[in-house]
Amino acid sequence: xxxxxxxxxxxxxxxxxxxxxxxxxxxxxxxxxxxxxxxxxxxxxxxxxxxxxxxxxxxxxxxxxxxxxxxxxxxxxxxxxxxxxxxxxxxxxxxxxxxxxxxxxxxxxxxxxxxxxxxxxxxxxxxxxxxxxxxxxxxxxxxxxxxxxxxxxxxxxxxxxxxxxxxxxxxxxxxxxxxxxxxxxxxxxxxxxxxxxxxxxxxxxxxxxxxxxxxxxxxxxxxxxxxxxxxxxxxxxxxxxxxxxxxxxxxxxxxxxxxxxxxxxxxxxxxxxxxxxxxxxxxxxxxxxxxxxxxxxxxxxxxxxxxxxxxxxxxxxxxxxxxxxxxxxx
Numbered sequence: 342x343x344x345x346x347x348x349x350x351x352x353x354x355x356x357x358x359x360x361x362x363x364x365x366x367x368x369x370x371x372x373x374x375x376x377x378x379x380x381x382x383x384x385x386x387x388x389x390x391x392x393x394x395x396x397x398x399x400x401x402x403x404x405x406x407x408x409x410x411x412x413x414x415x416x417x418x419x420x421x422x423x424x425x426x427x428x429x430x431x432x433x434x435x436x437x438x439x440x441x442x443x444x445x446x447x448x449x450x451x452x453x454x455x456x457x458x459x460x461x462x463x464x465x466x467x468x469x470x471x472x473x474x475x476x477x478x479x480x481x482x483x484x485x486x487x488x489x490x491x492x493x494x495x496x497x498x499x500x501x502x503x504x505x506x507x508x509x510x511x512x513x514x515x516x517x518x519x520x521x522x523x524x525x526x527x528x529x530x531x532x533x534x535x536x537x538x539x540x541x542x543x544x545x546x547x548x549x550x551x552x553x554x555x556x557x558x559x560x561x562x563x564x565x566x567x568x569x570x571x572x573x574x575x576x577x578x579x580x581x582x583x584x585x586x587x588x589x590x591x592x593x594x595x596x597x598x599x600x601x602x603x604x605x606x607x608x609x610x611x612x613x614x615x616x617x618x619x620x621x622x623x624x625x626x627x628x629x630x631x632x633x634x635x636x637x638x639x640x641x642x643x644x645x646x647x648x649x650x651x652x653x654x655x656x657x658x659x660x661x662x663x664x665x666x667x668x669x670x671x
Contacts, residue, residue, distance in 0.1 A: 377610055465515075476508040478507070481581065482581060484579045490547075500547075501522050510529055510606065534617065561576050
């Protein structure tokens with residue numbers, strides 16, 4: 342029995358709980374995803390920047406209202422002390438500076454946003470040249486970290502930094518590292534659930550991600566579940582240029598973008614043809630609370646043992662053949 346035959350038999354005999362999506366990136370399996378969250382309340386991508394602009398203008402109007410109120414109160418007084426006159430002049434100067442600062446900030450924001458859009462389009466075209474001819478980016482991309490599932494006795498990176506983007510038909514991830522790191526696409530029609538998540542530190546430095554246990558908890562990441570059973574986990578969202586999104590929750594913004602695109606292409610959510618069984622709050626690498634529990638645990642153990650055996654057979658084929666003959670006979 343040759344090494345290739347042994348490898349083929351072992352790979353066919355098990356269903357691993359950890360699968361490779363592309364190259365060095367591995368994700369866990371979840372047979373039944375949790376129900377998706379309620380629809381995001383954020384405005385759609387084509388209105389997002391106008392919404393941000395309105396929020397900044399609203400803050401300026403509120404501050405202007407406070408200033409006008411103080412000004413009216415000052416003018417009503419017949420006698421004004423020296424300190425009151427000085428304070429009135431100071432308030433007037435501060436108000437003008439505040440207005441100029443807001444206008445300058447808006448102008449700077451517009452320039453940064455324009456650069457973010459341009460950079461995002463260039464990355465999209467570079468990594469997905471053919472796709473860029475038929476699909477359109479809905480918004481600029483987000484810089485984030487992708488959790489890479491660690492397999493025992495391997496040297497895979499524990500996390501991968503890169504850019505997350507969404508088109509009218511696809512969810513995209515473009516690694517920022519070398520050519521060995523993953524760049525992959527997920528059809529929006531293959532996504533069955535999207536949930537905000539939290540990230541917990543662990544002893545092995547591989548983050549433990551789980552759906553939000555309650556809406557009161559601030560989200561730290563996003564988990565995307567697919568029909569194929571893959572769970573993609575992202576956290577540590579950052580602006581791609583400067584601080585264009587300073588003061589806003591990037592995780593919420595990214596979630597709103599994905600949620601909008603997903604619901605646009607899938608008008609009925611939750612999906613009527615998918616069984617949502619996985620209990621909330623359970624790591625996707627853990628089996629659902631069902632009769633499959635023990636089976637999945639045994640399968641995971643077999644996958645780990647088989648992976649180690651295959652690696653050992655590759656490193657010393659003669660020894661593997663001798664051991665196989667001793668165990669199974671000639």
